[in-house]
Structure formats: C-alpha cells, structure tokens
Amino acid sequence: MSERTERLSVRKTYKLFIGGAFPRSESGRSYVVTSSKGDFLANAARASRKDARDAVGAARKAFPGWSGATAYNRGQILYRIAEMLEGRRAQFVAEITAMGGVGAKQAGEMVDASVDRLVWYAGWSDKIGAVLGSSNPVAGPYFNLSSPEPTGVVAVVAPQEGPLLGLVSVIAPVIVTGNTCVVIASERAPLPAITLAEVLATSDLPGGVVNILTGSAAEIAPWLAGHMDVNGIDLTGADPELAVTCEELAAENLKRVLRPPVDRVNWLADPGIERMTAFLETKTVWHPIGI
Amino acid sequence: MFEYAPAPESRDIVDIRPSYGLFINGEWVEPQGEERHKTVNPATEEVLAEVAWAGEADVDRAVQAAAKAFPVWSAMPGAERAKYLFRIARIIQERARELAVLETLDNGKPIRESRDVDLPLVAAHFFYYAGWADKLSYAGFGRRPTDGQGGSDPRPLGVAGQVIPWNFPLLMLAWKIAPALACGNTVVLKPAETTPLTALAFADICRQADLPPGVVNIVTGAGETGAALVGHPGVDKVAFTGSTEVGRLIARSLAGTRKKLTLELGGKAANIVFEDAPLDQAVEGIVNGIFFNQGHVCCAGSRLLVQESVADELLEALKRRLGTLRLGDPLDKNTDIGAINSAEQLAKIRELSAAGEAEGAERWSPACPIPDRGYWFPPTLFTGVAQSHRIAREEIFGPVLSVLTFRTPAEAVEKANNTPYGLSAGVWTEKGSRMLWMASRLRAGVVWSNTFNRFDPTSPFGGYKESGYGREGGRHGLEAYLAV
Missing domain, CATH: 3.40.605.10 (Aldehyde Dehydrogenase; Chain A, domain 1)
Known part of the structure; x- marks a missing residue:
C-alpha cells in the first residue's frame, strides 16, 4: 500500500432545472458531454417533451408573482444573481476551460462579462417603463397612458456558442421585465447552464421564473414553439432549419418570435434593448377627465 | 319618444x-x-x-x-x-x-x-x-x-x-x-x-x-x-x-x-361593470362598445361582465336604451345602426346567434323594423351566457352582446382574461384604486375605463x-x- 492516495473527487450530477428543483429527465435519458478533444465530462440529462411541458407549467405558475413583483425587487434579484455568479467565478472558469478551445484568461473574461451583463440588465428593471412608456396627448378630455408589460412565458433556444455569456445574455433581458422562461441550453456545452441554474437557485429568484432544459434543441424546441401556453419564443440558438419549423409552429397562437440573428453575434458588444422589447406588450389605459 | x-x-x-x-x-x-x-x-x-x-x-x-x-x-x-x-x-x-x-x-x-x-x-x-x-x-x-x-x-x-x-x-x-x-x-x-x-x-x-x-x-x-x-x-x-x-x-x-x-x-373584449359604476354612463358605454359600427369592431365590448348585484337593474336600463336605437338607411343622419357589410358576414352573425340559442342562452332584441333589401341584423343581447358558449368565446363581429355576471373583482379578471384574445377591455367603476387594479391585471392592449371605443392617433393600439x-x-x- 502506498503512503498516500490521490483523493477521488466527488462529481456533480447534471440535471434539469424546473420550478426551482433539479429533477432528472422524466424520460430517464441522458447524453454524454465531452470536451472538444473528445474526453468525457459528464452525462447530462436529455430532456423530453414532457419535461418541456412541465417546465412550461412551472413558468406559467411563476408568472403572476414575478410579473407582479416591483421593478425594484426584480432589479435587486438580477443584481443578486450577478453577486452569486461572481462568487463562483473559479468554478465557471474551470468548467468553460474543461470544454476545451478556450484558455483560462479568455474564460475569465467571459465570466466577468456575464456578471457585468447581469448588472447592466438589473438596472433596466425600473427604467424600461420610462423609456418605452408614454403619456399620450389625445384630442379630448382623457387621461391616456401607455406602459410596457411582460408578454408571459417565453421559450428561449440559447445560443450554441458562448455557453455562459450567450446564455446569460438571452435569459436576463427576458426575465428582467417580468417574463418567465423555459431555456434550452447549448446542446454541446450544457454544463455551465446547469451550474448557472445553481446560481439562480440561490439568488432569491422565485422557482419557475427560469427553467433550464438540456438535450437536443431540435427535439424539444418544436414542442415549445407549438405549445399553446407559451407566449413568445427566442430562436437565437436555432439553426436555420429548426428556426423555420419553430416559427411556423409559433404562428398557431401568434407567439412573439425573435428570429435568429443574420450575423454571428458578438456577445461582448452593447446588447441594446431589442431583446427586452421583443417580449414586451404595450398596454394603453384611458380614463375620462372631468368633475 | x-x-x-x-x-x-x-x-x-x-x-x-x-x-x-x-x-x-x-x-x-x-x-x-x-x-x-x-x-x-x-x-x-x-x-x-x-x-x-x-x-x-x-x-x-x-x-x-x-x-x-x-x-x-x-x-x-x-x-x-x-x-x-x-x-x-x-x-x-x-x-x-x-x-x-x-x-x-x-x-x-x-x-x-x-x-x-x-x-x-x-x-x-x-x-x-x-x-x-x-x-x-x-x-x-x-x-x-x-x-x-x-x-x-x-x-x-x-x-x-x-x-x-x-x-x-x-x-x-x-x-x-x-x-x-x-x-x-x-x-x-x-x-x-x-x-x-x-x-x-x-x-x-x-x-x-x-x-x-x-x-x-x-x-x-x-x-x-x-x-x-x-x-x-x-x-x-x-x-x-x-x-x-x-x-x-x-x-x-x-x-x-x-x-x-x-x-x-380579432378580439372578444370584456366590458366589466361594477356595482358602484355610474350605470347610466355605463349603459351608454356598453351601447357604444358593441353597437358602434354594427359591432364590426375588432375591439368591440362583446362580452358584458356585470356584477351580480346590479345585473337586473343594468339590464333593464340597457334594454330600454336599445329600444331607442334606430336601425336603417345609413345615409340618414338619425341612424344609429347601419347595414351589415356583406351577405357573408350576415350569415356568420346569424350562425353564431343561432348557436347561442341552441346552447341555451336567452336571446333578446328590441322591436326593430328591418328594411326589405340589404343586409341587416337587429341589436341583440344574450343573457344566461356561460363561458363555454360559442357566443362567449368566438368573435361574432356583429351587433350581438353576450351578458355574463360576476361577484368579485378577482372573478371578473379571471373571466375577462379567459380568452385567447387580448385586444381591449372596459372597466366601469367609480373607485380609482379598483380601476387601476383591474387595468393592471387585464391582459389586453387597450383598457378603457369609464369609457369605451375611444381612438386617437397619439394613442398606441394593438393586442x-x-x-x-x-x-x-x-x-x-x-x-x-x-x-x-
């Protein structure tokens, strides 16, 4: 017997994130996630249609509370997510570098940018209404006010590239305004998404506001695109063929559709407000003025 | 008269x-x-x-x-x-x-x-x-x-x-x-x-x-x-x-x-009347909501939700008011209700109204002479309407009002939002905080409170x-x- 043995590490089981809990896929399926060199990294859950349906149910259930929360509260929670992410910086750097293709320095920049992106969006929660709303000078004795409201439950096909920064950049704009979402993580690189779910679970974010599925976007996204209780779909991570299929299915209940970008997205660039406005409705309230 | x-x-x-x-x-x-x-x-x-x-x-x-x-x-x-x-x-x-x-x-x-x-x-x-x-x-x-x-x-x-x-x-x-x-x-x-x-x-x-x-x-x-x-x-x-x-x-x-x-x-807007609403004004708003433009209005207040405690009183006043509407020659400046735009649309209104009766709702129209030629449909209201009835779910796009009742504000919101549509809604109440509470919960692009069917180029419209x-x-x- 040798004097000392290398301690065997305790590995993490990567599961789904639905309604604030971490279930395995109801289908019992998983798939192998490897590094770019082909080394085994983990078995990730391969979500099914029923998992997608459960996630939509959780998102719908969370919608009244989350959309009804004050903007200040939502902003603080997004900021809290940034705090929790910052605290796990090393873990994300390790996870991103393990996938290969990215050095520790570059991975660190991506994590930093993800934290900064969350902070940026956190500040939008109580300002987007002032930027997009309006007091309308109608030609009559009426008070008339337009304000943005969240669309509802949004399905998000996260980008295949940028497993953390891309993911944070598509989730934050959807939820900061009060929507809840079901996210399909990058198929090739799903592990940072599940670790992000651990961040979300410890950030005072109510369960069900963000639900994360791992597996095949081509398999799950069409179910979400055709789901009658989903109000919008972000197809950023869908390949052209899948995007067309999903957009066609989304027409059934007139979902708001954010089409995939024409050009490759530079996730480090100023994101603008389009990702928020894509999933906002405008409500206009009239009331007579008189005595 | x-x-x-x-x-x-x-x-x-x-x-x-x-x-x-x-x-x-x-x-x-x-x-x-x-x-x-x-x-x-x-x-x-x-x-x-x-x-x-x-x-x-x-x-x-x-x-x-x-x-x-x-x-x-x-x-x-x-x-x-x-x-x-x-x-x-x-x-x-x-x-x-x-x-x-x-x-x-x-x-x-x-x-x-x-x-x-x-x-x-x-x-x-x-x-x-x-x-x-x-x-x-x-x-x-x-x-x-x-x-x-x-x-x-x-x-x-x-x-x-x-x-x-x-x-x-x-x-x-x-x-x-x-x-x-x-x-x-x-x-x-x-x-x-x-x-x-x-x-x-x-x-x-x-x-x-x-x-x-x-x-x-x-x-x-x-x-x-x-x-x-x-x-x-x-x-x-x-x-x-x-x-x-x-x-x-x-x-x-x-x-x-x-x-x-x-x-x-399309739309299937709820026009919600609370017991504290100014009922005379509400009656005018209801009439304007559903009989304006023969009800050929996507944002028409086609579902009247009235609080149970004032339902009888409101309906009586509403029926009295419908009796004064004048249907006929659209070029006559006295006319309130003109012609249905086409034979196809008239057939659709008739079909849905027949479904309302068949499904058990009670149909009522005022005495209303109909011209011999052209496409016409009298102002019509249905009482005893259930949420499952086609006339409560489908857009009729005609002068047909479905009347439902509610007891609590929460029930009114639930019923109002129980539709795949979300174009407009109306709220009638004298209580400001309740009006804003309702307005914030109605999933509709336009909320008219104590008014209905108002339009203005400066005011965004959509569903x-x-x-x-x-x-x-x-x-x-x-x-x-x-x-x-």
Whole structure:
C-alpha cells in the first residue's frame, strides 16, 4: 500500500432545472458531454417533451408573482444573481476551460462579462417603463397612458456558442421585465447552464421564473414553439432549419418570435434593448377627465 | 319618444366611376387578368362599381413600382416627406364630406359615424404622422450614445405590403399608410374586397397631393391578391389587420423570411361593470362598445361582465336604451345602426346567434323594423351566457352582446382574461384604486375605463396574445416601419 492516495473527487450530477428543483429527465435519458478533444465530462440529462411541458407549467405558475413583483425587487434579484455568479467565478472558469478551445484568461473574461451583463440588465428593471412608456396627448378630455408589460412565458433556444455569456445574455433581458422562461441550453456545452441554474437557485429568484432544459434543441424546441401556453419564443440558438419549423409552429397562437440573428453575434458588444422589447406588450389605459 | 323625420345625407357629392383599374406607379392601369368584381351598397344591394381583381403579375408590378420609388422617397429629407403627408391630411379634410358619404355607401355604416368618427380620425392620423417624418431621431429608436452613432435617423424598411379590413376602410388605410410613409417606406396596399372605394378615392388624393409615383400603390382583390402581396419577395414589411385565422396563415407563411410583421387581429373584449359604476354612463358605454359600427369592431365590448348585484337593474336600463336605437338607411343622419357589410358576414352573425340559442342562452332584441333589401341584423343581447358558449368565446363581429355576471373583482379578471384574445377591455367603476387594479391585471392592449371605443392617433393600439402583435398609433406605431 502506498503512503498516500490521490483523493477521488466527488462529481456533480447534471440535471434539469424546473420550478426551482433539479429533477432528472422524466424520460430517464441522458447524453454524454465531452470536451472538444473528445474526453468525457459528464452525462447530462436529455430532456423530453414532457419535461418541456412541465417546465412550461412551472413558468406559467411563476408568472403572476414575478410579473407582479416591483421593478425594484426584480432589479435587486438580477443584481443578486450577478453577486452569486461572481462568487463562483473559479468554478465557471474551470468548467468553460474543461470544454476545451478556450484558455483560462479568455474564460475569465467571459465570466466577468456575464456578471457585468447581469448588472447592466438589473438596472433596466425600473427604467424600461420610462423609456418605452408614454403619456399620450389625445384630442379630448382623457387621461391616456401607455406602459410596457411582460408578454408571459417565453421559450428561449440559447445560443450554441458562448455557453455562459450567450446564455446569460438571452435569459436576463427576458426575465428582467417580468417574463418567465423555459431555456434550452447549448446542446454541446450544457454544463455551465446547469451550474448557472445553481446560481439562480440561490439568488432569491422565485422557482419557475427560469427553467433550464438540456438535450437536443431540435427535439424539444418544436414542442415549445407549438405549445399553446407559451407566449413568445427566442430562436437565437436555432439553426436555420429548426428556426423555420419553430416559427411556423409559433404562428398557431401568434407567439412573439425573435428570429435568429443574420450575423454571428458578438456577445461582448452593447446588447441594446431589442431583446427586452421583443417580449414586451404595450398596454394603453384611458380614463375620462372631468368633475 | 320623439318622432323622427328622415334626414338623409345627399349622395350627389360622390362621383363613383362605373369601373376602376389598379393604382400603380401614380397611374390607373388595367389588370392583366379579366376578372372583375362588383362592390355593392350593403344597405340596398345596389351595385356601386366594378373593380379589378389583381393577380400575381399585377401585384408584382405594384411591388416593383414601390421598390423603384423607395430610394427617392426614403432619401428625401424628412421635412419634405412631412409636407406631403400634411398635404394629404388637408385634402382629406377638404373632401371629408364626400369621403364620408362614399364610405357609408360602400360599407353600410351610419353617416353619423363615418362623418363624426372615421373621417376626422383619418385626417388626424395623417396630420399626426406627418409631424414625425422629420423627428424620427427623437423617437427613441436607433440612438446609441456609446457607439458614436447617436442621433442618426433610424432607417425605413423598404416596401410595405399592407392588407386592411372592411370595417373601417379609410381609417385602416390611414393607420397603415401614414406611419409607413412618415418613416420613409413605400407601400402597396390592398383594401378589402367589399370596401375598395375609399382606398381608390385615396389614390386620387395622392395625385392631388403630387405624391411621387410609386410611393403609394393600391391593388384591389380578395384573399389571393393579399396572399400574393404578403408573399412577394420584394416586400420587406407586412402589416395586416383582419381575422386571427388569416393572421395565423400570414405569420406561418413568413417563417424563415426577414420580413417584419405586425398583425392586428380579432378580439372578444370584456366590458366589466361594477356595482358602484355610474350605470347610466355605463349603459351608454356598453351601447357604444358593441353597437358602434354594427359591432364590426375588432375591439368591440362583446362580452358584458356585470356584477351580480346590479345585473337586473343594468339590464333593464340597457334594454330600454336599445329600444331607442334606430336601425336603417345609413345615409340618414338619425341612424344609429347601419347595414351589415356583406351577405357573408350576415350569415356568420346569424350562425353564431343561432348557436347561442341552441346552447341555451336567452336571446333578446328590441322591436326593430328591418328594411326589405340589404343586409341587416337587429341589436341583440344574450343573457344566461356561460363561458363555454360559442357566443362567449368566438368573435361574432356583429351587433350581438353576450351578458355574463360576476361577484368579485378577482372573478371578473379571471373571466375577462379567459380568452385567447387580448385586444381591449372596459372597466366601469367609480373607485380609482379598483380601476387601476383591474387595468393592471387585464391582459389586453387597450383598457378603457369609464369609457369605451375611444381612438386617437397619439394613442398606441394593438393586442396581446392572439389579437396580434405590434402597435399602431403614437410613437410606438413607428417601430413597425423602422429597422429597429
């Protein structure tokens, strides 16, 4: 017997994130996630249609509370997510570098940018209404006010590239305004998404506001695109063929559709407000003025 | 009751040609195909004119004319574009009486409404968007202070293909064309097959305004013409107002393209009356909500939700009021309820009303003489309506009101939102905090509190859920026509 043995590490089981809990896929399926060199990294859950349906149910259930929360509260929670992410910086750097293709320095920049992106969006929660709303000078004795409201439950096909920064950049704009979402993580690189779910679970974010599925976007996204209780779909991570299929299915209940970008997205660039406005409705309230 | 003497508006002011071609590139052209269609006065079934049925080749010609005009129109200084739109607004005001009569003849709506509602709003819409044409950089789109591009004008999209319905023919044209042109786009517009005449008159207005050729093109036809237009590869933007069914088809057909789409579709609005509401005012609001324009209004208050404690009192007052509505000659200035726009629409209203009775709701109409010719439907209300009834779920698009009751505000919200639509809603209460509580929970794009069916060019209009997406009116209405 040798004097000392290398301690065997305790590995993490990567599961789904639905309604604030971490279930395995109801289908019992998983798939192998490897590094770019082909080394085994983990078995990730391969979500099914029923998992997608459960996630939509959780998102719908969370919608009244989350959309009804004050903007200040939502902003603080997004900021809290940034705090929790910052605290796990090393873990994300390790996870991103393990996938290969990215050095520790570059991975660190991506994590930093993800934290900064969350902070940026956190500040939008109580300002987007002032930027997009309006007091309308109608030609009559009426008070008339337009304000943005969240669309509802949004399905998000996260980008295949940028497993953390891309993911944070598509989730934050959807939820900061009060929507809840079901996210399909990058198929090739799903592990940072599940670790992000651990961040979300410890950030005072109510369960069900963000639900994360791992597996095949081509398999799950069409179910979400055709789901009658989903109000919008972000197809950023869908390949052209899948995007067309999903957009066609989304027409059934007139979902708001954010089409995939024409050009490759530079996730480090100023994101603008389009990702928020894509999933906002405008409500206009009239009331007579008189005595 | 007062006795009324007929007070008909003269139709001599309008000059309807026997036959119309297509308005393409600033000229009247004949369609390539032979097909023509008669447009009738729904109040008399008299044929008013024949219009061309544009085919694919005609649509292609119109889109090409619009594409050719786009570089000139979009590059024109906004202030110059604005002046064209101001001109158009003025010409509409000058010709308001003629256009109102023409609208009433072709559509069947009472002259009182086309004269006092449609035409003033049409002119106001052009006047409003005219003023935006040179102020787009202040509209809040496209400003990026951090990347050095701040202050540049947001860009137009290109050629807009626009398809409009028959319920507010000229007003819907204004809602489509005014913002499109203000933003620098050029348009091909298809009016509804049963109400093409005011759009064709608008073509003449464009000529009077010396609008450059190709900036506005009008193609008449039915569904196939509309499909050819929205499917044309040269169209960069599609705007449609009409049924949710057709909206779905259009959304599906645009999948995989880069065309920008806005849809203003159906509705099944709840008009909610609380026990503390001023009931006399509420009765007027309910009447205006569902009987305005024969109920041919996508945002019509077609579901009356009344608090149980005042239901009997309110219904009695409502029935009394319905007994005073005058149905008949749309050109008579006393008329409250005009003709149903078409035989097809009348059949649909009859079918759904029959379903209401068959499903167990109680039908009531006031004594109401119906003219011998034309398409007519008396003001009708159904009581004892359950949420599962077709008349509580489906858009009837006619003068038919379904009455349901509720006990608590939460129940009212639940019932009001229990529909795939989300265009509008009404709330009647004297309690301000309750009004705002309701307004914040109703999933609808427009909430009228203690009023109903108010429209204004400065006020964004459009739906949640299956009532469509995008907004028309106000600063918000610019977004649909800008690359933002």
